[in-house]
Amino acid sequence: MTAVDRDETVASKAVAPEPPAADTVDSLSTKPTLTAPPAGRRFAPLIRAWRWLTSMRTALVLLFLLALGVIPGSLLPQRPLNPQKVDTYLTQHPTLGPFLDRLSMFNVFGAPWFAAIYILLFVSLTGCLVPRIRLHARALRSKPPKAPKHFTRLPEATTYESDDSPTAVAAAAAATLRKSRWRIITRDEPAGVVTVSAEKGYLRETGNLLFHVALTVLLLAVASGRLWGYTGSILVQDGDGFCNTVQQYDSFNPGQLVKGSDIAPFCMSLKKFTATYDKDGTASDFRGNITYTEGLNGPEKHDVLQVNHPLRIEGLRLYLLGHGFSPMFTIRDPSGQVFKDVSAPFLPQDAAFSSQGAVKLPDAKPKQIALDGLFLPTAAETQQGVLTSIWPEATSPKVAIFVYEGNLGLDTGQPQSVYSLDRDQLSNGALKQVGRKNLAPNQTYTLKDGTTITFTGYKQWASLQVSRDPAQTYVLIAAGAILVGLVLSLRIRRRRLWVRVTPADADSGSQRTVVELGGLARTDAGVFTDEFGKIAARLRDPAAPRERED
């Protein structure tokens, strides 16, 4: 795996002086699974496969496969996000489309091969983490290693003399280093020589492990959120409302393990939706005034939904995602029946909210009646004489409608879009266009057969989404831990320091105590040179002002 460690490896250069004294941790962590006990020959291929899977190289290849695998998901339309676009793509590419479809290219993030990649990566990660955590736990309990024989072979080394006794020098050095939070151990060597071994930066590996454990937890939390969570979306007009039941949603996407009891009882109604705009026509604020009740018999509460400010209650979140207009018509059919203020949501087509939709009257007699066309909140006529909207607010609304009579085809059993008429019914002549008209509010259009259509005004609608993700708090905590782990593992350097104090000795010609100092940074050598110089200065002269080392 996966050590964001072992970069800047001075270790390779520095391990040379004294292999046994040098780091056991490093040599093990390079191949963490090699400590597996010998097993029977029968399991040899299995063990080999396991080693292959948990090796860093395999993890790297899997990471690349993951990156490669999500690319089609970003460039091709995806069914869970936009099924219409997928259908369009399939009709436009009759040969390539079905082929891509067979490879799950239109549902990449739910594809079996995608799952295979991340499950393998997940196993590889876990298989590598467990032995590493064990090793690190051991390293945390172990003492800093013995001093190498010759400091000159270390990347950092210096020497000076002192008048104090070796024990006193070593004790002073140990005290100074301990104050800077070095882990130390003092050892006696033959001939009165005293050594101090010091090590610092254990948090690096702790951070590294935290990062990988948190990543694992994050993946698990994301997956469980998808399994036990759901989203539902619904379009609500001013004055209308809905309750949190599956049947009421326009679309509902439950996770595989969602039970009925997971859908919290909740009802809301939209009192008034308001959109405000700047002088240049960009929206400055959307807000939906709502009342809602929680639980089966909860009290009615009030809230304002805004973009970026969802309603968060126990078990679900309610979002305001979009808005639009619903024109209202009063229609009298030839039989004298009056349909008062019927309305239907029209979908905005541009930034000025020219909106398109359809109104259907299946109960009209003698024939069913339907309207489709445009609603223009601030209507203006182009040079070609076409109505268009020039402002997103309803300052001078108009509708441009086509009127149809005949059979809407609602009883065929085929689901129909509420925003448009059935194209088949139009093309086979079951539904015929009988008139067209542009109307301002309160204008009436009378057809030859006596049908009257009055444009009586408009309502606003808001599209709302209800979401539940029981695991998202854990995702957030794991993400925070990932970040902490990353910073620790990338910023902290593991380093070792040795002091060897040799007593004054007539044989070697030294009249004073000789202090040798050696240092080794396991990561990022450049910065350590400065730190080593400063530590050397302080050990030599404890009165010297203290430097910041990290």
Place this chain on the structure above:
Amino acid sequence: MGTTALAHLSNTLYTFSIVCYALAMVSLGAEYAFGRRGRVADTAVAAPAKVLVGAGGPPVAADAATPPVTTDTAGPPVGPVGPSIGERFGRVGVALLILGVLVHAAAVAIRGAAVDRVPWGNMYEFTSVACLVAVLSFLAVLVRQPQLRHLGGFVLFPVLVLMFLGGTVLYAQAEQLVPALHSYWLAIHVSAISVGIGIFLVSSVATMLYLVRARWEARVAAGRGQGRVSGFGAMLPGADSLDRMAYRTAAFGFPLYTFGVICGAIWAEAAWGKYWSWDPKETWALIAWVIYAAYLHARATAGWKGTKAAYINLLGFAALIFNFFVINIVVSGLHSYAGLN
């Protein structure tokens, strides 16, 4: 001053900073071309001096905080001759670079005042901030590794290209933002991402130079002559140095970028109803993240160190650039705030 006047002033300063950067690029390029003998002599003298200071003298506290120019001028002019032509060009280059950064920062700040919000709401503003960060992080690298100064031109070249594109193709009028962007997360999420990208840019430049130098070193070591890029490779700093610069910048940028992505997820949860919806922009942010994670790992894996890891770094930056240009402009998604119509 009115909004229009402020926006106009910001544009003027933006242009002026481009000029400064261009001159700095020429000047640092000249240092590169005229050789670094003076420079090498300087560092050779400065290095033991530093050790002496560290070994007993007064602390060198100013060392890390002082910009490289002053370090240079304050450095001991011990050499037998004064600063060489290359050295002079280098100092002028860094001075121009610092001037450019100040003007550029002012342009960004005034743009923010003109629109009365954080100045990174569309592609033009984002490019500007990311380039500012790239230049700043190169200056930060200089504080630690002053011997890399003459490489400034290589960092400034992509910065200039991006700033030119930003000021022309991507330019957007100073305008208010749609309600979805009315959130303090805009300040946090986008700034973290742009800082990350700015730092990754420097990392990728160091990586490209590393690849050239490593190839040159391999050729020379194999005794096969210096190849077509002989002069170029010979004048670059050692491959180790470049590799370290690339790693350090990437290792600094990666947590910031991760933080930016996490903030984006937190914001998405509040704005779109889901912390992750596989929006094309999110997907490519993840791709880049995975590639940079692979880079950091590859650099520690036997058999992947060196050139292979370097190519992964470049791949990561390519993913970032693709995400910025292609996904913003060509692919539609939830992140459609480019400000281009």
